[in-house]
Amino acid sequence: MNTHVVRVDIDHAPYDILIGKNLLATATAIGQHLRQPRVAIVTNTTVAPLYLSQLVFALQAQGISCQEIVLPDGEQFKTWESLNLIMDALLTERAERKTTLIALGGGVIGDMTGFAAAIYQRGVPFIQIPTTLLAQVDSSVGGKTAINHPLGKNMIGAFYQPKLVLADLDTLKTLPDREFSAGMAEVIKYGLIDDLEFLQWLETHIDALMARDETLLAEAIRRCCENKARIVAADEKETGQRALLNLGHTFGHAIEAGLGYGAWLHGEAVAAGMVLAAYASAALDHLSAEDVQRVIKLLEKARLPVISPNLGAEQYKALMAQDKKVDAGRIKFILLRQLGQAYIGELPETAIDAALSAGCEVVK
C-alpha cells in the first residue's frame, strides 16, 4: 500500500501527516524531523507493550537516544498529575529545548504529550504517532492539546502544532472493537459537516470499513485528515469555522461529564450527541425525519450508541453552559442546515427540549 501524505498548511509551521503501513516499524520519517538525535516517547501501560520496543528499536538503529515515559492508561489520568509526571521525567533526564517529544498512543496520550511539549521550557518540538482510529482522524491533527480539570474537560491546554504525524494502519489491528467504533463516530462527523459525497461513500463502504479493510481505511483516514487540515488551516485558533468540528460535541461533552468521564467513550458520546444535534436541526425544520434516520442508521452500522442517556433537560443545559463554546453566557451549537452542511448557531430552549425528548433514553 502506498503511503498517503496530507499537508497541513498552518501558516507559520506547516507539517505532514503520513498515512500508511510500516511507518512505526521503520520510523525513518522521524529521524528526518529531529533537531537533535534525542527524543522522549510518552505512551501508556496499554500501548507500551504493543508498540514501544518496536519504535525504540527503529529509532536507536538511527542513532537516536530514547527516553521512555509510560503513564497510566485512561481519560481519568488526563490530568495535572500526569502532566507533572512528564515534566518531572523530562527535567530529571534534563531533556533540552531541541529534544523532541513523541506521543505514542490514542488521543489522551496525544493531547497530554502535545500540551507537555507546548509548555516544557516554553515549547519543544513534538511528533504524533496516533494509534487509535479516533486519534488518527481527529485528535492528532490540528494542534489542539489539553488536559481535563475537575470542573470541565479539556479546559486547560494550548494550540500547539506537531512537526509530523504518523498514522500507521498496522497499529489499528490491536484496537478493541469499541474503540474502533468510537473512532468511526468522528469519521462520520466529517461527512455530516461538509462532505456529503464522503457521507455517501461511508454509507456504501461501512461494512467493509467495520471489517477493517486496510485500503478503505487508509482512504477514509486520508479524507478525514484532508477535511480537518483544510478547516484548521483556515482557522487555527477556532475563531470561526473550526468550531464546526465540534458537531455533536456540545451534547457529547455533557453526556461524558454527566455520566462521569470514562463511562462512555468520547466517540460514543459524540455519536449520540450528533443524533441530538440532528434532532435539534429537525426541530428547526432543517432536516427531515428521513435525514435523521439516515444519520442514525449509519451510526448504528458503525456499532455506536444513538440514544443518549436520560440526564434530564436541566442537567444537560447546566453541563452545556460550562462548555468552552460559550460567549457571554450563550451556548453556541453546531447544527445541520442539511446533511453535509453544518453551521454555528444558537438553539431556542424549545428545540433543545425537543431534541432531548426525541434522542434520550426513556426512563420507565
Add this chain to the structure above:
Amino acid sequence: MNTHVVRVDIDHAPYDILIGKNLLATATAIGQHLRQPRVAIVTNTTVAPLYLSQLVFALQAQGISCQEIVLPDGEQFKTWESLNLIMDALLTERAERKTTLIALGGGVIGDMTGFAAAIYQRGVPFIQIPTTLLAQVDSSVGGKTAINHPLGKNMIGAFYQPKLVLADLDTLKTLPDREFSAGMAEVIKYGLIDDLEFLQWLETHIDALMARDETLLAEAIRRCCENKARIVAADEKETGQRALLNLGHTFGHAIEAGLGYGAWLHGEAVAAGMVLAAYASAALDHLSAEDVQRVIKLLEKARLPVISPNLGAEQYKALMAQDKKVDAGRIKFILLRQLGQAYIGELPETAIDAALSAGCEVVK
C-alpha cells in the same frame, strides 16, 4: 507628565506599552482593549491592599465586571499549585474565552497570570499592569510566561503576548528599596547589552534615578522597553539574539538556585551574575580591568550586590548545566565583546574558573 507609548511589533499580535502616571487610577486604556466587559484580576496579598480597589473602581465605573484572584506573595509560590488556584477560580466563576486576565503585580504575578492566560481554555486575552520596576522594564515585555519547578526556575511556561501593558509610575512609590534596586539591575543590563549611550546616561543620572525622580524614571523605562521590544520583535521565540537579554542570568540563576529561591532577589542575582559575566569577558581579553570596575561601580551606586556567594565552582557548573540555555550539553553564555556589545558564546572551563574566583566571596 506625558504618557510614553512603546509599540511592540510582534508580527501576529502587535501591542502597546503605556508608560506614565495615573494609568491605573483611570484604566481607560483597558476598557478599549477588552473583548467583553469582564475581567479577572490576578494579584497578591501585598499588592491587593495597595492598588486593587483603585483598579476595580476604575473598571466598574466603565461597566466592567471584575473577578479578584488574590494569591500568596513570593517567588516560592510561582508554582503549579498557585497556577491551579487561578484555574480553579476561573472555572468556578465560569470565565469565558473572551474574558481578559489582568496581572496586577510584579514579575511573579505577571509570569503566572500570563501563563494562566496562555493555557486557560487554550488561551484567553491578557493585560499586564506591572507594579515593580523589574516588571515594568523587563518581565512584562516580550511574552515570556512561566512557573518554577523544583528542578529548575521558569522551566514550565509559554510564549504568550499581552494585549496591552500599563506601566504606572505611581505604583513605584510604594516599592521597597531593595526591590527598586533589583529592577535597576535589569535597567543597567540593557545598557551593557547593546546601548552604550544609555549606559553612559545611566552613569550620569544614577543618583537621581535612585532618588526615584519620576521624569528620569519614565525615560529609563521607555528606553528599556524600546530596547527589549526591538530585540523581542526580531526574535520572539528566542532562537537567536533574544538570548542576549539573559546577560548575567546564567550565573544569576545558579546563584538563585544555589542559595535557595528567595534568599536573593532575582535582580540582585542578575547584578552579581553580570559582574561574573564581565570577569569572564575579561578572562577572554574582551574587557579591561577598568571596564569591569565601571560595571561594578554603576551596580554599587544602584545598591546592588556585586560579589557572588561562594557556592564552589562545581556547584555553579552543575547548576548552570541545568539552565534552559543548554544545547547538546553545552552551556551558552552571554558575554561582552566590549561594554554595550554582548554576544552569545561558549566559555572555556578556565574562564569560568577565573570569573568565579574573581567574583565570588572569599570564604575564610
